[in-house]
Structure formats: structure tokens, C-alpha cells
Amino acid sequence: EVQLVESGGGLVQPGGSLRLSCAASGFTFSTAAMNWVRQAPGKGLEWLSTINNDGGTSYADSVKGRFIISRDNAKNTLYLQMNSLKPEDTAVYYCTISGRRIPSQGTQVTVSP
Numbered sequence: 721e722v723q724l725v726e727s728g729g730g731l732v733q734p735g736g737s738l739r740l741s742c743a744a745s746g747f748t749f750s751t752a753a754m755n756w757v758r759q760a761p762g763k764g765l766e767w768l769s770t771i772n773n774d775g776g777t778s779y780a781d782s783v784k785g786r787f788i789i790s791r792d793n794a795k796n797t798l799y800l801q802m803n804s805l806k807p808e809d810t811a812v813y814y815c816t817i818s819g820r821r822i823p824s825q826g827t828q829v830t831v832s833p
Contacts, residue, residue, distance in 0.1 A: 722746035729827030742815030753818035758811035
């Protein structure tokens, strides 16, 4: 069974940092392109970043220069380092597998003074 379990969210002040993790299982993680997306209250899903199986990365303009996606294939884990957080980054964050729809619970990030 394919599983994605996000963690690392929480409440942080503007300008702060958080590191999200996504533990993956049930598929060959090292060969998969992985993504981070988020959903803010009352809004649709927003793509944030992709990391390919060769380590190549891409970012949405809204997070470029502030967020860093990475992966540890030995641990089957995807990461998102989030720096210089803003209130508009408040959302539920999800990891996804490119080309597949796997439901997961996400992790809540709240940026507030």
C-alpha cells in the first residue's frame, strides 16, 4: 500500500522557519518525482515545488528563494525547508507523487504573530 505521511507543521511567527517531512512507503521512492503542494483556507491546491529522481528541482514563484525541497532516498523521505515564512504561507501542506493521486492527511502550517 502506498503511503505518504507528512509531519513538521506548526505555529510559527512571520520570518520564522519550519522543516516539513514526508515519509513515503509502498513504492520505489528513489525513482519517483515528488512534489509539495498546499491548500490555504478557502482556496484550491497550489503547487509549490518538484524534485525529480535525478535531484533536479523547480519552484513556484511564490516560494522561490525561500523554500528548499530535498530528498533522502535512503530514508524514503521528502523534505521542505521553509524560511522567511509569511502569513500567506498559512495552509495545509501535502506531499504528492507526480502522476499519482494518493490521499494523505497533510500537515498544518500557521504563520501568525
